[in-house]
Amino acid sequence: MTQPILEVRDLKVSITEKPDIQIVKGIDLTIRPGEIHALMGPNGSGKSTLASTIAGSPTYKVDSGSILFRGEDVTAATADARARMGIFLSFQYPTPIPGVTMVNLMRESLKARRGAEVPAREFLAELRATLAKLKMSEDMARRYVNDGFSGGEKKRAEILQMGLLKPDLAILDETDSGLDVDALRTVSEGVNALRTSDMGVLIITHYERILNYIEPDFVHILVGGRIVTSGGFDLAKRVEHEGYDPILKELGIASAETPVAEGAAR
């Protein structure tokens, strides 16, 4: 069997500045090349915390457990080291960076990912090819990073960067939130156009609608910091029709509404 891209083992995570608040309370997750996993769950269940922790956010602290990327323990690695290895996080709320153009950022990040200078001509050719795949205009690349972008533009800009950096693991954190149907379709088609057979994808979502465009191989339901059940695409369909409560009742869990502070999940 091929080596997994990501292995999360009994991971427990709290907030760095509030170490007594544990959000992720023991998660195991294995993603192999070509697999798409969807992580669903009600607000405050710890989905975004898990996404940010895998990407190395200093906002969160790993209390115990480990994160392995292609077999290498990256639990203590910095966010930038993980990114250079091939972990990409598409942010739920991409940060505006006035004064820094998308082109400038993308050139620097591609250079970092490859560990070598990228000649201007080669960079432009790759940028144009990726823009074309995503049906995006070059104007976007000339603008300041996420500055004054609409919700849809922000998410498309994330996918553009993903396309250029060609990660081994793409984590899409609520990429569907704040998008109308057309924008959702564009972004989803973009992800599909950029996916490769060796890439692992983790889609974090509140609703299943993005999964109608990017069909997952596995669906996990996260409640109160734990994966309470896993299944195939049909599990997502069931959430769509019934909500979380009937599934939880079957599992003997009182209610989906056992959230940690909503703000903490960012």
Add this chain to the structure above:
Amino acid sequence: MATSTAHYAEAAAVEAARGRGEPDWLINARAEAARAFAATSMPAPSLRPWKYTDVTALDIEAFAPDAAFAPRMTGTAPAGGFAGTLAAGLATHSEVVREYLGAVVQGTEGKFTAANAAQWREGVLVYAPRGKAFDAPVTVHVDGREGAIFPRILIVAEAASEVSIILRTSSTAAALLVAGVIEVVAQADSRVRLLVDTRWGAATQEFTTLRAKIGRGADVQVGTIALGGLIVKHTVEALMEGEGSTSRIRGVAVGDKEQHFDFVTLQELIGPKSTSEVEIKTALAGASRSIYYGLTRVETTALGASANQENRNLLLSPRAKADADPVLEILTNEVIRCGHGATVGPLDKDALFYLQSRGLDMRQSLTLLVTGFFQSVLSGLDAPGLVEELETALREKLATAELT
């Protein structure tokens, strides 16, 4: 050998001026300035512009004037104009020099300006005659060594003329005191651009006053980029005398180690519909600090004026410090807009993580964020080649700056 103190005495200043063959009116002005220097004490911290830069222990007279100092210049003036030393301009454009030298910044108004008026040598005169434009920027190099230097620059732009000046300063690692005066006379509908690229050595202390008198419809833009020096105090003043005059003062400083930057701005709006913008941004590493004191004064005559001042400071290390003190004095109700803003704070953590999640390490992320932060100032400077060079210098400085 004479003591340093003797150089600053009236008799010495007058004798030196005679030796240079200066005209009587200038020798008299030198004498008056030397007397003012002797009679004036150092500015005290009780004066608001000097609150955070205490110079009471600084002994100017301990720094011997560098007799060999002379600015270097490149640039060609249009017909009838002049770009050269003040000493040469005294011979060819004596009326211009006599009319305007010391008319904007008086030799008697303070300790540093008095020292400058009494002691400056060579100097710089840039003169744009009525309706004429310089083809290319005039570049003035001020390269200091040790002791004291007194750069003196007079810029006269007659009606509807246009001139751009780039002042580049440097010095060795030796102790150097710089007391500079830059006077700008911008007559009706003229356009003056001045970019000051400050890259002094690590033991240079600079105190420079730049003041512009701006006539009807004239437009003066000053940019100051400070990377070098131990103490750099730039006082930049725009006197907006004419109707519809405009001024823009932009500044950037990157501090590290023990560097101390002090920007003082004055926007004095006198003419109706005059407009003035100030934007000063600093990024401070090590134990460096920046001080900003800005006064916007809108006079009763300045109907329909608009003014803004902004000061933003990024603290890159826990030991860095910034003080911002923007002040508005509005004496008329009929202003279009009059605002100010000041911030002091660390880098945005979310932005840092965002860049790190794209593979840039801490230092690269910080460098990109800081250059982005300065973009609003740098992109407005009218000197494309130089701006790129400055950005490179800025990145190089950030690459080794102390972050803890």
